Amino acid sequence: ASLGFGTPASDNEIAGWDIDIRPDGMGLPPGGGTAEQGEPLYEAKCAMCHGSFGEGAGRWPVLAGGEGSLTEERPEKTVGSYWPYASTLWDYIHRAMPYPQPQSLSDDEVYKITAYVLYLNDIIDYDFELSQASFAEVEMPNQDSFYVDDRPDVVNARCFEDCADPAAMTIVGTIGGLSPTGHFKEDSGVSASHYGDSAPEASTATKVSLSEVAVRGQGAYDQYCAACHGSGVAGAPKVGDQAAWSGRISQGLASLVEHAIQGYQGDAGYMPPKGGFTNLADDVVADAVSYMAESSQ
Amino acid sequence: ASLGFGTPASDNEIAGWDIDIRPDGMGLPPGGGTAEQGEPLYEAKCAMCHGSFGEGAGRWPVLAGGEGSLTEERPEKTVGSYWPYASTLWDYIHRAMPYPQPQSLSDDEVYKITAYVLYLNDIIDYDFELSQASFAEVEMPNQDSFYVDDRPDVVNARCFEDCADPAAMTIVGTIGGLSPTGHFKEDSGVSASHYGDSAPEASTATKVSLSEVAVRGQGAYDQYCAACHGSGVAGAPKVGDQAAWSGRISQGLASLVEHAIQGYQGDAGYMPPKGGFTNLADDVVADAVSYMAESSQ
């Protein structure tokens, strides 16, 4: 039944792209590592977003905790409380993390960091050597809680008369403040394609004396830089910390901007090019640097 | 059966928009005029495109001639040779001409110019007064040659075998040079959305020494200005005519450009704003002026 399209995929070509890992261990490469080895890697590459204990910085995902919460009012679904297989963690960290530098980790690094995230979830010990061979020993607490879709689970009737009791109906409206409505209210001053800038997450307090450029840079800072420079993880100079910034500012803005765009290895830590968000335009990064510098004087 | 939408159209509102004319004279306004009165108007407003005798300048439409050509190899369909009703001419000149200034003519002007075009087609005399009353007297030569669509006129059979004689088939390809093909030949250098710039109509020969701006202006000149300034109709200074241009050029380019954009009444004739093409951007007009001036030095 072959139409004759396509060219044979060589073993080498397949090997380069075949990155997936399965619960039965298929796909796991040689190598290995412990949580202990993973800790400094996690601190340097993950903690700025996911928190040193996997608790999640800001709105970035929480990776640990939540055991026993799945039947509660606000369940916390984490690697430990929810994920059925440890292979998923290896696969996902390897394919998609760190978020701005996917597929940048070596296999050993993935073993180590995976071990550390499992350790943060009390699933393995600090010195347990995670490897092809030992992977099968890892047991995930929630593994047996998944069942295959059994919908339709609800049967409604096509009733036409007296289908509900009007006296028993309670009409509940929306919770004010959360809803994006600006775009259909004239002159609301809300920009048309974005809403909720006033929503849950508060941004770093703005100094009154910021330049126009710095004001323009605040949005990018909040979005792309605050994960590290808001908390100071991984050696990042924290915004507002005048001591950490004065020496840097005295180098001149041009040099700061260059470092931010090109990345550099400093004494305190490593700054990845554009903080890893290499899709950002240079001038967006430059504006954000102005914001950070002016806010730290 | 009314849904209740719409608001009543007042007589005044209808009168403003109800511009159509029918063969039975419905819609013809009061007023009138002769070909004699129409001649100067036609020369000033129409001849640059349609030619002084209705012969058509360049590729602009031909308005007169072609009698008896309808059964020939290359029929010429004009007002005289083809149009069934004179009312169509009044209606069309009034609604759509002059091309760049539609609906700018007064009713009397339309009567006069219509009379003149009919006169150019030997349909009425030079001093025939065209008016509401006399319109019915005008007879169009081709009036009785139209019949209502009687298709399907051709019946093909859904034959599957031996449907044509292979021996009797002649395969005729395209006539080279006319066909736009550049866009699907790599590196043909043909701009993607326009073809045939090398086609039938030759543009004014380019002086070797033109400035960059002038070169840029040539396209707009060919398209929008050449109708008048290529032939010199209606008092337009002809491109290449150094005598007609030297005085103008000495005023300075800025003044030429201003006149071209704003329009002005000169000694030799009237230059409408942007030659009537008010949809053109100012800098397009300015470029064309440079081209004209540099080509006339």
Add this chain to the structure above:
Amino acid sequence: VATAAAAGAVTPALASNKAPNLPEWTKTLGRGVVARPYGRPSDFTDLQRRTVPWLTASPESSISFSPLQDLKGIITPSGLHFERYHGGIPEVNPDEYQLMIHGLVERPLIFTLDDLMRMPSVTEIRFIECPANGGMEWKGAQMEALQFTHGMVSCSEWTGVRLSTLLAEVGVKAEGKWILAEGSDAAGMSRSIPIDKALDDALICYAQNGEPLRPEQGFPVRLMNPGWEGNTSVKWLRRLEVGDQPWYHREETSKYTDLMPDGRSRKFSFVQETNSVVTNPCPENPIQQKGFIEIEGLAWSGRGTIKAVDLSFDGGVTWQKAEVKGLALPKALTRFGFKTQWNGEPWLIQSRAIDETGYVQPTLAQLRGERGTNTIYHKNSIHTWNVHASGEVTNVQIT
């Protein structure tokens, strides 16, 4: 499976983005949501409408063609709908938009855009075709590309209110037999429409492919006469006058009438008869490899639904039935296909469409025999592509 680039190490530029390499775009974040609140095609593509400047004296009264050679399915993206103007694209302010209906009616009315959009709506997928489509080929093959031989047809999902619904609002008097439709463009485009069409399937449209009409297609409101010559579907519609007879305006006398060999002319030749063309292969899509090929093409009929399409590979000597693919809707583009092998043999490939009335698309010889070569419009004859041994495809006529 390891890319060992430690943070900070310089990754050497990849030889290519193909396997076994991981492509660049896998290793960096792309742009986020609403980077483009209203999207546009990939910069790697360049489908576009194209024109032939020497066809007309001025681009404001001219035509551009849809790139049929690159389109799939039956919907023409709105940005690629063919264009036809007689005085350029008016920039109509929808807040000042008015549709006036008057003449032989009980209640002359003016409708705002809001009025129209609040009335009962209808949505239909229908083609629009310029009756001059293919008209450059009456005397001989001229155009070396499908875009130019057949690109004056496009197909969209149109939404609007039935003209009959509007006519019920104003109350047409018994003497009302024709309707003048008039545009608000610089050409004041005007056509006389028989009342039967107006009461049948004519639509007053305000949306195309789900969104407001594009300016090129008459924003904010156009008339749509399904299956009829495109020119009757007056764009930027401002006025409908009901009358007892046609107006015989310039676009239904000087133009859009069909000159016959005897010197007489057809008038009110509204319907776009059954037509079809092969889109793969075609001059823009030569055959690049021997072996399997799916011949594809488009068929359409202004009289209704396409019922069948046949294919000939030998210039019309023998024919085989093609498959109608996907939706076959009345007065809509309809895609057909035929799976076969090409082994380098020359083909004279033709398609022949049959519609629900049983009408069979005619040959060029039949059409010329009846109508001569000076009729400009309504050239719906079977088209021939010459597939050369090289796979190259050229436009030919068989006489």
Add this chain to the structure above:
Amino acid sequence: VATAAAAGAVTPALASNKAPNLPEWTKTLGRGVVARPYGRPSDFTDLQRRTVPWLTASPESSISFSPLQDLKGIITPSGLHFERYHGGIPEVNPDEYQLMIHGLVERPLIFTLDDLMRMPSVTEIRFIECPANGGMEWKGAQMEALQFTHGMVSCSEWTGVRLSTLLAEVGVKAEGKWILAEGSDAAGMSRSIPIDKALDDALICYAQNGEPLRPEQGFPVRLMNPGWEGNTSVKWLRRLEVGDQPWYHREETSKYTDLMPDGRSRKFSFVQETNSVVTNPCPENPIQQKGFIEIEGLAWSGRGTIKAVDLSFDGGVTWQKAEVKGLALPKALTRFGFKTQWNGEPWLIQSRAIDETGYVQPTLAQLRGERGTNTIYHKNSIHTWNVHASGEVTNVQIT
């Protein structure tokens, strides 16, 4: 009927472009053809996708919503298709594009874009919906606009090659029961697809609404699993691996599983069950005038064709049958309408869709009763709009 402006005389600015005045755009030529070789909407319109930034930590992994309140018919313009990324939009070079199929197959193969486009093609109008559509409303009404309550669904005409055709090329081994589909985006998006779906109606798509896929929808190639949660229709598809069991990747364990009140979770909950919503009136389209109104809305089912839609004006006490308008295609948005009068009375308006399997869209109480409020995905319950005496419309829930 005379506008007496002699050439050269200054025409005074018009009070307005409305009758009896001739509008400005009637008196000057507009732009000519190919002013825009690829068109775009009128500057007077501003339909757009919109996002809610606080929903996600980063716009590169976020969602934007289609403006359902402004759309007509069933086709979503490609520029307004909802967006969902997990690592932003990759800029894939189509010349370097490759689709690898390997695993439990006889012949692992790599296909170029050209290969795929030369294979037998299929075109179908189908919706894509994010299973999180409406998910913000499990615990209570949150969103004050239709665009945000239901805008994670769009509908397009998709063209591509059946996955079954590709699988025939590689030859699936008997043990092959699942297929891992993997994207080339920064998220390396991956989902396990059962072989039955792959052999049924899954498509490998390269065109949307007639033209190449938009970057936002996976240019140059995506998987399309009609009727299934959008996330399974992997975009920027680079690899398909055939295996004997599912992969349980992050997007089918951590995400896109449905937590039930007993702490257990549904997995592989692929199908998007029957859903519907009223689009007129809605918060963005309040009722502006008493009198005639056509209630309109959209219905869809991942299990097949919409057979009927009912409407309630009293919060579900009594129901009436609405009309299915235009095309009712399997796994496609389907428009319904209901013509009535509004005289200022408050309405609690609801729609209830029924699909070809007989499934009746459930109430919110039924869904919550079975699934609790922590399940995030697959909230397809009957939706309520509260129409106030002023004509204003707000989002409410009836408990």
